[in-house]
Amino acid sequence: MNLLSFLLKKPEDVQAYTPGPAFESAGHSLRQEIDRVFGHSIAIREVDCGSDNAAEIELANLSAPHYDVERFGITFVASPRHADILAVTGVVTHGMKEALLKTYEATPEPKFVIAVGDDACTGGMYAGTYATLGPVDAVLPVDLKIPGNPPTPVAIMEGMLGLMKSTKKR
Amino acid sequence: MTGIHAHYSALSLPAEWLIGEDGTTITYAVPDDRIAAIAETLLALESRLVWIFCTEEREENSYTLWYVFELAEMRKYLVLVLSTSHPVSLVEIYPAASRFERAISDGFGLQFSGSPDTRRLFLHEAYPCGFHPMKKSVKNVPIVPSQHTDPYEFRSMEGTSVYQVPVGPVHAGIIEPGHFRFSVIGEDILNLEIRLGYLHRGIEKLAEGCSPEKGVRIAESVSGDESVANACCYAMAVEQILSLSIPVRAVYLRGLLLELERSWSLLSDLAGMVTDVAFSTAASRFTILREMLQRACERLTGSRFLKGIIVIGGVSHDIPDDVLMEVKDTVMRVRVELEKIQSWAISVPSVIDRFSTTGVVREPLIDPLALSGPIARASGRALDVRCDHPYGLYDTYPVSPLIRMTGDVMGRFALKGDEVLSSLSYVNELVTQIPKGPVQTEYEVRDGYALAAVESPRGRTLCFVRIADGSIDRFALSTASFCNWMALEHAVLGNIVPDFPVINKSMNLSYAGTDL
Incomplete structure (x- = not known):
């Protein structure tokens, strides 16, 4: 009986949450650009090379209910072999260099690399220290840099929109 | 005496x-x-x-x-x-x-x-x-x-039908890097060895020679989801060296920020745990609440991760009372929602099936491995720096530690849910009592050394600072994750490999906070 009432219970109404007008408009423009450049969708593989985990939280947030970027054709994937874009966070450490290069090699062409966060863009306060190789572009060709400590979801979307707009159809 | x-x-x-x-x-x-x-x-x-x-x-x-x-x-x-x-x-x-x-x-x-x-x-x-x-x-x-x-060299496990499963450093999800080496028979985990260090950024060395002010920003960068705890711990150590007492309003604001951080950070753990048992509906609901709190954080400090607000001698800027009241409202709405979602999630049979008796941390491991935080409390030990070594606001407004006895994933899930609820109540109560006044004290740097301790969302954070000739001579920080990783190596033994993600998430330790 308990199980039955559980199954028959009317689902509760959940309030709709919106990310804000700036995010929405960036998302809709991005949707069109993704259609133009990649044909319907892009898949992103995230690689943490020395981040403090704040940028990871924001990237993961993009798939959360408030933002829900899948409606704009953006998905995060588990394997680099399924990815169009590598989103690299953090200053590149000696420990992560090899893993980053292998992930890059495993990603099929055409591919983009975006550096997410101040440390990934410039090395930040870690630039020139013993434990790091510097920003992502010291190790890989980088197509887009999104600064911020960490960048907000809106900043990440606007950054990607800029990248797509400047790209020819593949 | x-x-x-x-x-x-x-x-x-x-x-x-x-x-x-x-x-x-x-x-x-x-x-x-x-x-x-x-x-x-x-x-x-x-x-x-x-x-x-x-x-x-x-x-x-x-x-x-x-x-x-x-x-x-x-x-x-x-x-x-x-x-x-x-x-x-x-x-x-x-x-x-x-x-x-x-x-x-x-x-x-x-x-x-x-x-x-x-x-x-x-x-x-x-x-x-x-x-x-x-x-x-x-x-x-x-x-x-x-x-x-x-x-x-990983520890070698040998025997008929023992095989190795290497995982990482790049994992399937959007998480930090680390390497897990499982030795497995069939599906049962015989041994797990965790190798970290991939995120070693040389933070302790980086701090040397910096001014004490700069040190706060360095401590803040250790781990993004416990940035206030680490920054606060460092600032408290320096304030101890300078024999500096911070204004009462700043003590309250720091308490508010620490508890808000605990709330949103633990909400991620709750969402992660139910995600790993494929219960995405509940995960979405938890994530919505976390986003509401992160927006409240942004409203308070301009940063969704509460970065930049802690300074030596107090907090960087005052927060107007109307903003505090707005945040209080959000906190109460989140609390009401969370109570509902938490009790719903915990009553679903498939969740109970996956959480109960999974990944047990036995109580006798707590002392030898120096475990702390929710992991120790879910295994029946009332260890909490806020109660055992009160600091800041917890001296005036004590908290009582919550415990669970089972030590399994279910214990940690229930405990973390309760801790968020109690943190939110704490925030709600203290907001109305914040006294007026300045939020920062002037200070002059002097040489010395001190140790400070803070309860971060993950447990005991210790920070040692030594100042020589006006700049940092030694900065050392030990987050709760450093010791708590050992709990994971023990908790997975005898469990099956497919249960590893949920056990890992139930602890949700910081890789960046361990590797420094």
């Missing part, structure tokens, strides 16, 4: 060894041949070794080791200081010592005699043999990666 004797008359530490006592610690200088014997006595008194760190002195090749002990019912930490370049290992007395000693060997090149595990910890193969970055003689400049360092 001063020093330790006021608390433990059984412990014979001569009064002339006492070198200092402040609000957080009682410090004794101990001859290097006596440490093992004293450690044995301390063990008999049911103490826990919670940290060992090293400092280099001005005379060349002169090192000091600092052993930090926590004794039951004692508000201050007992710190034993030892000058030696040939230390003995305490692993046989306190197993938690192993990884601290390996970190010191990496950093300073000291070898601990009698240590069963002398492998490197945070230095990977790219670092040449004989490279010890924490030595003062080593400059903080880029190195030439080594091609010849011997590869790291």
Whole structure:
């Protein structure tokens, strides 16, 4: 009986949450650009090379209910072999260099690399220290840099929109 | 009676060894041949070794080791200081010592005699043999990666039908890097060895020579989801050195920020746990609440991760009362929602099936491994820095630790949910009582050293700072994750590989906060 009432219970109404007008408009423009450049969708593989985990939280947030970027054709994937874009966070450490290069090699062409966060863009306060190789572009060709400590979801979307707009159809 | 004797008359530490006592610690200088014997006595008194760190002195090749002990019912930490370049290992007395000693060997090149595990910890193969970055003689400049360092050796597990499952450093989700080496029979985990260090950014070395103000930003960058806890712990250590008391309003605001951070950070854990048992509806609901809190954080400080607000001497700017009231409203809405979602999630049969009896951390492991935070509390031990070593606002408004007895994923899930609820109530109550006044004190930097402790969302955070000639001479930070990773290695034993993600998420330890 308990199980039955559980199954028959009317689902509760959940309030709709919106990310804000700036995010929405960036998302809709991005949707069109993704259609133009990649044909319907892009898949992103995230690689943490020395981040403090704040940028990871924001990237993961993009798939959360408030933002829900899948409606704009953006998905995060588990394997680099399924990815169009590598989103690299953090200053590149000696420990992560090899893993980053292998992930890059495993990603099929055409591919983009975006550096997410101040440390990934410039090395930040870690630039020139013993434990790091510097920003992502010291190790890989980088197509887009999104600064911020960490960048907000809106900043990440606007950054990607800029990248797509400047790209020819593949 | 001063020093330790006021608390433990059984412990014979001569009064002339006492070198200092402040609000957080009682410090004794101990001859290097006596440490093992004293450690044995301390063990008999049911103490826990919670940290060992090293400092280099001005005379060349002169090192000091600092052993930090926590004794039951004692508000201050007992710190034993030892000058030696040939230390003995305490692993046989306190197993938690192993990884601290390996970190010191990496950093300073000291070898601990009698240590069963002398492998490197945070230095990977790219670092040449004989490279010890924490030595003062080593400059903080880029190195030439080594091609010849011997590869790291994992513990080998042998036997019929034992096979290895290597995972990482790049994982399937959007998470931090680390390597997990499973030895498995069928689906049962026989052994797990965790190798970290991928995120080693040289933070402790980076802080050396910086101004004490800059140190706050460095401490904040250790781990994004506990940035206030780490920044606060560092700032408290410096304030201890300067004998600085911060304005009452700043004490309240720091308390507010610490509890907000605990709430949103633990909400991620709740969402992660239900995601890993494929219950995405509940995960979405938890994530919505976390986003509401992160937006409240942004409203308060301009940063969704509460970065930049903690400064030495208080907080960087005042928060207007109307913003505080707005945040109070959000907090209450989140609390009401969370109560509903939490009890719903925990009543779903498939969740109970996956959570119960999975990944048990047994209570007897807590002391030897120096576990802390929700992991210790979910296994029946009321360990909480806020209660055991009260600081800041918790001195005025105490919190009582919540515990669960089962030690499994279900225990941690229920406990973390309750902790968020209690943090949100705490925020709600204190907002209305924040007194008016300044939020920052002027100060002048002076030399000295101090240790501070804070309860971060993951447990005990300790920070040691030594200022010499007006700038940071040594910055050392130990987050809860450093010791708590050991709990994961034990909790998975006998479980099946497919349950690993949910066990891992139920602890949700910080890789960045371990590797520094």
